[in-house]
Amino acid sequence: MRGVAAAPGVAVGPVKWLASAPVTSPDDAPGSDVDAEISLAETAFETVAARYSALALDATGPAADILFMTSALAADPALLDQVRAGIRAGGLTAHAVTEAVAHFAEQLNALGGMMAERASDLRDVGQRVVAELLGVDPPGIPDSAVPFVLAAQDLAPADTATLNPEIVVGLLTVAGGPTSHTAILAKALGIPAVVACPGAVAIAEDTEVVLDGTGGAVEIAPTAERRAEVEALRARQADAPTGPGRTADGHAVPLLANVGSAADAQLAVELGAEGVGLFRTEFLFLDRKSSPTVDEQTAQYTEIFRIMGERPVTVRTLDAGSDKPLPFLNLPEEENPALGVRGLRLSSVDEGALLDQLSAIEAAAKATGTPVKVMAPMVATVEEANYFATRAREAGLETRGVMVEIPAAAIRAGQLGAEVDFFSIGTNDLSQHLFGADRMSSSLAALHNPWQPALAATIAFVVDGASTHDVKVGVCGESASNPDFACVLVGLGVETLSMAPRSIAGVRAALAEVTLEQCRAAAAAVLAARTAEDAVVAARRALGRAS
Ligand code: PEP
Numbered sequence: 001m002r003g004v005a006a007a008p009g010v011a012v013g014p015v016k017w018l019a020s021a022p023v024t025s026p027d028d029a030p031g032s033d034v035d036a037e038i039s040l041a042e043t044a045f046e047t048v049a050a051r052y053s054a055l056a057l058d059a060t061g062p063a064a065d066i067l068f069m070t071s072a073l074a075a076d077p078a079l080l081d082q083v084r085a086g087i088r089a090g091g092l093t094a095h096a097v098t099e100a101v102a103h104f105a106e107q108l109n110a111l112g113g114m115m116a117e118r119a120s121d122l123r124d125v126g127q128r129v130v131a132e133l134l135g136v137d138p139p140g141i142p143d144s145a146v147p148f149v150l151a152a153q154d155l156a157p158a159d160t161a162t163l164n165p166e167i168v169v170g171l172l173t174v175a176g177g178p179t180s181h182t183a184i185l186a187k188a189l190g191i192p193a194v195v196a197c198p199g200a201v202a203i204a205e206d207t208e209v210v211l212d213g214t215g216g217a218v219e220i221a222p223t224a225e226r227r228a229e230v231e232a233l234r235a236r237q238a239d240a241p242t243g244p245g246r247t248a249d250g251h252a253v254p255l256l257a258n259v260g261s262a263a264d265a266q267l268a269v270e271l272g273a274e275g276v277g278l279f280r281t282e283f284l285f286l287d288r289k290s291s292p293t294v295d296e297q298t299a300q301y302t303e304i305f306r307i308m309g310e311r312p313v314t315v316r317t318l319d320a321g322s323d324k325p326l327p328f329l330n331l332p333e334e335e336n337p338a339l340g341v342r343g344l345r346l347s348s349v350d351e352g353a354l355l356d357q358l359s360a361i362e363a364a365a366k367a368t369g370t371p372v373k374v375m376a377p378m379v380a381t382v383e384e385a386n387y388f389a390t391r392a393r394e395a396g397l398e399t400r401g402v403m404v405e406i407p408a409a410a411i412r413a414g415q416l417g418a419e420v421d422f423f424s425i426g427t428n429d430l431s432q433h434l435f436g437a438d439r440m441s442s443s444l445a446a447l448h449n450p451w452q453p454a455l456a457a458t459i460a461f462v463v464d465g466a467s468t469h470d471v472k473v474g475v476c477g478e479s480a481s482n483p484d485f486a487c488v489l490v491g492l493g494v495e496t497l498s499m500a501p502r503s504i505a506g507v508r509a510a511l512a513e514v515t516l517e518q519c520r521a522a523a524a525a526v527l528a529a530r531t532a533e534d535a536v537v538a539a540r541r542a543l544g545r546a547s
C-alpha cells in the first residue's frame, strides 16, 4: 500500500486506530435517580479535567499550554450548570453532556477567531466525559503498553503533540499532506509517518504492518524474516554516524536545523545540527495581539543565538499571512491568502515591521557574536530581492539572501543572484506554486511529493542561475528531510540542507553511505524520470539502495 512519506524512519508494529467519538442519543435508557445522575456527571467531569492536567504536567511548550487550558474548560462551572439543568429537565446524563457542549461550542463558534478554535477543544472535553459515563474507550490515542502504529483519518495537532514516541512508533493517516502540521510535529518527535494513504481504511485493528516513513510504503502482515530485517534497520538507524554531514567520499554537506523557538534550537544542538538554516521568526509571535517591540524581539533572538553559539544562524524575516496569520498585523481579509499580501510583500503595507525586525536581528547578532544571515520569504522579483538586500545592509547585516519559493524567482535565479549572497529553496511553497496545489489540501498530496520530477528540474534551474554568481544554494523545505531525496539534492548541486532537528540523523546516515558521483547519478535519474514513482525507483537504484 502506498501513501506519501511524511516523517523519515521505519516502524513495525500492530495498527491501532484512533478511537472514534462515542455517540449519544435522546433515546438511550434513562437513569432513574436525578441526583445520582448529576453526581455521576460531576465525577466524570472531574476525572476528565484531572486527566488533562496530568497530561499537561508531562508535556512541554505549546502542548502543555493547550492541555492546561483544556483542563480548565472541563472544570468550567457554567458548563456543569448547563448539564445539571439538562438532567433535571428530564434529559439523560450522557446526552445532557452532548447537548450542553453543543450549546457552548456553538456560542464559541459564533465568536469566531481564537474562540472558535476553543470549540473543538470543548467538543473533545465533551467526548471524553461521555466516554467516561458510558464506560467506553475515550476518543483519541488508544491506551497500550505495547508499541503500535497509530492510524487515523487525520490527526489534530493536539493529538500529535502529546504522543509518546516509545509507544507510538509510527503514524499512518488516510488524509493529510507531507507539509501538514501532523508531518511537521511527527518529524519533531522523530516518529516515522506516512500520510495521504486512502487504502489504510481497509487495515483492521491489530494488523501487523511495516511503515516506511522515508519511502511512503506500508506493508501489511510482514513475514518473520521481514520483521527481523526491519528491526535490524531500526537498530542501524539508532547507531548511525555522528559529526558533520558528508558523503562517503568526503564531500561536505552542512546539515542545518529548521527552528521556531529556543526549545527547537536546544534540540538542534543536542542532535548535532551544524547551524540553523531556517529560523521561522513568526512562530515566536503567533499569539501576540500587539507588535513586539525591537527590545522584545532582540531578547528573543539573543536567546536563540546564544544557544547556537558560533554555529551560523539564518534568520528569516516574518513570513506572516496565509497559513501563519499574525493578529497584530491587522491584515485585510483576502480571497486567496496563500497568493496574497504575505511574507516580504507585507513591507508594502507595514515597512516599519521589517525595519524593526532587521534592527533587532542586528542587535542580537552583535550582542552574541553568532554568525547571522538574514533572508526574506516569498520573493518573486529582482526589485524585491534588491529592496530586501538594501534594507538589510542599511541595518548592518552583511550576509543577505532570499527564499526561492515562487516559480518566478526560480526562473530568474540568474538575475536574482546578482542581488544577494545566497538562496534558500523553500520546497513546500515552491511545490504549492509550481503545481498550483494548495499545501493544506490532503487530496493534492501527490503533487507535493518531492519526487515529482518537475520539482527537481526547477531546483536544477536555480542552482544553474546561482552558479553565474557566487551565490550559495540551500534547501530548507520538508523535501530536504527525506534521506534519499536529500542525496538527490546534493547531486543537483545544493550545498546545505536544513530540516527538523530530528530528521538530521537519517539524512546524515543516508549521505554517509553514498558518493557524490552516486548522488549526481540519482539526480540525473530523477530529472530523466517520467513520473514521481519512476523517479524514486531510479534514484534508489543509482544510490545502491535495496529496491
Ligand atoms: C517552504 O515554503 O518550503 C518553507 C521552508 O517555508 P514555510 O514552510 O515556513 O512556508
Ligand code: MG
Residues within 6 Å of the ligand: 377, 405, 426, 428, 429
Ligand atoms: Mg514557505
